[in-house]
Structure formats: structure tokens, C-alpha cells
Amino acid sequence: MSNPVFPAQPRHPGSEASGGNLPVGEEPSQPSGEQVGQRLLLPSPTPDEAKLLAAAQSGDHLAFARIYSQHKRRIYSLCLRMVGNVAEAEDLTQEAFLQLHRKIATFRGDSAFSTWLHRLAINVVLMHLRKKNLSLVSLDEAMEPSPDEGPGRSFGAADLNLAGSIDRLALEHAVADLPAGYRLIFILHDIEGYEHNEIASMLDCSIGNSKSQLHKARLKLRDALCAYPRQEERR
Amino acid sequence: MIDCPETLSCEQFQSQLPELIGSGAVLAEHAHLRHCELCKALLADLEAIAEAARQLLPIVDPPEELWEQIESAIKGERESSDKT
Numbered sequence: 148m149s150n151p152v153f154p155a156q157p158r159h160p161g162s163e164a165s166g167g168n169l170p171v172g173e174e175p176s177q178p179s180g181e182q183v184g185q186r187l188l189l190p191s192p193t194p195d196e197a198k199l200l201a202a203a204q205s206g207d208h209l210a211f212a213r214i215y216s217q218h219k220r221r222i223y224s225l226c227l228r229m230v231g232n233v234a235e236a237e238d239l240t241q242e243a244f245l246q247l248h249r250k251i252a253t254f255r256g257d258s259a260f261s262t263w264l265h266r267l268a269i270n271v272v273l274m275h276l277r278k279k280n281l282s283l284v285s286l287d288e289a290m291e292p293s294p295d296e297g298p299g300r301s302f303g304a305a306d307l308n309l310a311g312s313i314d315r316l317a318l319e320h321a322v323a324d325l326p327a328g329y330r331l332i333f334i335l336h337d338i339e340g341y342e343h344n345e346i347a348s349m350l351d352c353s354i355g356n357s358k359s360q361l362h363k364a365r366l367k368l369r370d371a372l373c374a375y376p377r378q379e380e381r382r
Numbered sequence: 383m384i385d386c387p388e389t390l391s392c393e394q395f396q397s398q399l400p401e402l403i404g405s406g407a408v409l410a411e412h413a414h415l416r417h418c419e420l421c422k423a424l425l426a427d428l429e430a431i432a433e434a435a436r437q438l439l440p441i442v443d444p445p446e447e448l449w450e451q452i453e454s455a456i457k458g459e460r461e462s463s464d465k466t
Contacts, residue, residue, distance in 0.1 A: 362400035
């Protein structure tokens with residue numbers, strides 16, 4: 148019997164979240180790795196992918212345009228979810244792809260290309276948040292929010308019974324209010340459907356750290372949702 | 383801390399939750415949850431949040447003109463590097 152809500156293999160980005168209607172030139176992504184023990188086996192890119200990447204690395208502008216087309220939705224959506232503002236998300240997406248253009252020749256295939264690109268985009272977003280003087284200095288600090296930012300302890304908390312009563316808007320606000328590190332993990336895992344091993348690779352942290360941060364994020368969201376008036380109370 | 387039946391306290395069980403949830407184990411069958419309504423409710427809340435998250439913020443395309451802006455910026459960078 149599987150666990151449908153906390154699956155061992157979360158649904159993958161580009162499947163349900165995209166509604167299955169990908170535009171021409173955009174392909175659903177494939178899992179970027181298979182974990183065996185603590186070792187990550189990287190999938191080999193298809194010959195077409197490898198050819199496209201090699202062409203872009205050698206300066207082929209059309210190849211780079213195709214790579215943009217394949218990855219733009221995921222990168223833009225990540226930026227939008229992290230900053231919650233369309234104009235900022237567009238700027239960050241542009242910056243991420245400009246950085247990709249500058250650095251693509253340095254990609255050596257040590258990780259899946261999509262993971263590498265996501266990490267690049269995450270760093271662009273985190274740098275942006277740092278410039279905005281949000282409580283964030285580096286990816287490491289994003290992964291280790293200060294103790295006072297942690298979720299409340301749950302031992303002995305009352306039955307909050309959120310099932311069936313979660314207000315979408317309340318959840319969106321609660322996610323937006325999460326410290327950046329928690330928000331990042333929650334978005335990557337629960338919203339975008341990445342697996343912990345992929346997140347660990349993207350954020351250069353341990354799988355255990357990813358699981359722990361996700362759990363803290365959910366606890367913090369639970370705290371926030373409980374403080375949010377229920378629908379019937381707002382009427 | 384509340385004492386719960388079975389061998390684990392709530393604190394101990396909850397400290398194991400990140401790993402248990404991440405493993406994909408069927409938690410409803412966990413010995414602690416058979417007798418602890420408190421932790422069962424906590425888990426139900428966390429499941430509800432994870433489930434609700436799937437409906438949040440759908441993946442969207444950036445505006446078409448964004449590529450034109452990127453192309454233009456790439457061109458600008460190329461021209462300025464050619465000059466130097």
C-alpha cells in the first residue's frame with residue numbers, strides 16, 4: 148500500500164502541475180537521478196539533448212533558444228513562486244538565462260542539466276532577496292533559518308483538523324510569509340514535486356537536511372493556517 | 383510533553399517524522415499512531431497541507447516578449463565584449 152499524500156516518489160514537475168498540456172518545444176522533464184543508497188546515478192541525456200547542449204555550449208544561438216524554450220516555464224514559475232511578483236519574476240528569469248548564457252560552456256555534466264540550471268536560478272533568486280535586505284545572506288543561511296524563525300513545537304497541540312478546510316488564499320499567504328529557506332524547500336518539494344535527492348543536489352545539502360527543512364516548513368504553515376480565521380468565521 | 387501509549391513519546395515520534403514522511407512509509411500503521419490521537423491529528427494536518435500545496439500556484443509561461451529581452455541583452459553583452 149502506498150502513501151498517496153507523502154509519496155516516496157513525489158509526482159514530478161511538468162506532470163500534474165503543468166496540466167499535461169506542454170507547448171510545442173517544451174518537454175516534460177524526466178527524473179534527474181535515481182538514488183541508490185546515498186549515491187545519485189545521473190541519467191544519460193538523450194542524444195538529441197546532448198547534441199542541443201553541445202551546440203549551445205559552442206555558441207549556437209538557436210540551440211540556446213531551444214534550451215530557453217524547454218526550461219522557461221519551470222524557471223519562471225520558480226521565480227514567481229519565490230518572489231510573488233510578476234515583474235520581479237520576469238527580471239529574475241531574464242537574469243537566470245543571461246547567467247546561463249555566460250556559464251553554459253562551463254557545464255560539465257556532473258549533475259543533470261536541469262538540476263544545474265535550477266541551482267543557478269535559485270542562486271539568482273537568493274541574491275535578489277539578499278539585495279532586498281530580507282533575512283537571507285547565503286544559501287547556507289537560507290537552509291538554516293535562525294531559531295526564532297522555527298515552527299512552533301507541536302507536542303501537545305490541539306487537534307487543528309485542517310483537512311478539507313485549507314483556504315487556498317490563506318495557504319498562499321502563509322507560503323509567501325515563510326522564511327526564504329523554508330519557502331524554497333516547500334516550493335521545490337510540495338509544489339514543484341522535486342524529490343529530496345534532487346533538492347539536495349540543487350541546494351548542495353544533505354537529503355536529511357532537505358527532509359528536515361520541509362517538515363519544519365509544513366509545521367510553520369500549520370501554525371500560520373491555524374492563526375488564520377476559518378472561512379465560516381470570516382463570513 | 384505528553385506521554386503517549388506505545389514505546390515512543392510524542393516528542394520522540396515527532397522528531398522522527400521528517401525521516402518517516404520522507405521515506406514514504408505508511409505512517410497510519412505506525413505503532414505510535416494507533417494510540418495517539420494527538421500525533422494522528424498532527425499528521426493529518428501535515429498531509430492536508432501537502433495535498434493543498436499541489437493545487438497552489440500553477441506552472442505558468444513567462445510572457446513571449448521575455449525572450450526578446452533576453453536576446454537583446456545577450457546581443458548587448460556580446461557587442462560590449464567585442465569592443466573590449
